[in-house]
Amino acid sequence: MTWNTSVDQAERGSAGAPTTATAPTTPTAPSLLTQPRVCSVARALEVVGERWSLLVIREVTFGVRRFDAIQAATGAPRAVLTERLAGLVRAGVLERVTYREAGSRTRWEYRLTPAGRELAPVLSALRQWGDRHLAGEDGPPATFTHAGCGAPVRVQHVCEAGHVIENTREISRKAGPPVTS
Template sequence: MDSVETRLRYSADNCSIKGTLEIVGERWSLLVLREAFFGLRRFGDFHQALGCARNLLSERLAKLVDHGVLERVAYQEPGQRGRYEYQLTEKGLELLPALIALMQWGDRWTTGPDGPPVQVRHRDCGGAVSAILACEHDHHALTPHATRATPGPGAQTVAPTPASVCDL
């Protein structure tokens, strides 16, 4: 938005970032998603990779399933009881650019002198994958100074505050 005054005329109650964080904003949820993108599907594998408490992992998986980010898919190995694995849905797959952007930030600001612990590469050519800000007219590598936020169709104006005694 072009000014503080413009921004403050609109409510943040229905903010898309806020809504996203309510679903995936907890540390363990993002780490579950990281592991799902790395190919893990089964509870035991998530537990082994993450090392978090089983009840916490169960809660995070359930929440991601409830919100349609993961889906539970039944499987059964020969001679074993039926179990479930967790697969990314289309909704979940669309979080990859956000996770790549977080990883890029971490690679720049939190890694040690040895460099990033993981590199994501394009399967076909082997090139490094990065999240790049672009507009619908194909302008790439936009910076914050090249962007502005404007009220969208779902923007809600802030209700005017009643006049206080001091304003009279």
């Protein structure tokens, strides 16, 4: 079965001031969902959606790997950080390994697993949105460039046939639980 529900259709009329839609936009229908929708977005948020989780991953991505350094860079309370790190290790996003510098005692550090590394587009997408909509007067606090050519990096939708998708209206949803109005 296939519900081909156009994502993000019908944004007409979103201009005026005392915002009032003049045309009926939402057909009346009983809710078909008796359970909350389960989707990969929800599942992913169970892993990385808690407060501090993505900031921790941001730091580890930057190469900040020790507890105290992650704590300082994120500002997370230590007890919460302990819990988040343990959760991310349990989820397979980070791994906790010992390391020893010459002439120093054994310490712990946290590293991204391959699965953790694949969260990079999530961070990039958030950063891109924040840069665009929440940056201060002096522009984005940091910029990211392609090491090969020096050009700025961004994330974008593409299809597997190689088309770049500029507008979310070009994306269709196939299968999955019904969309209710």
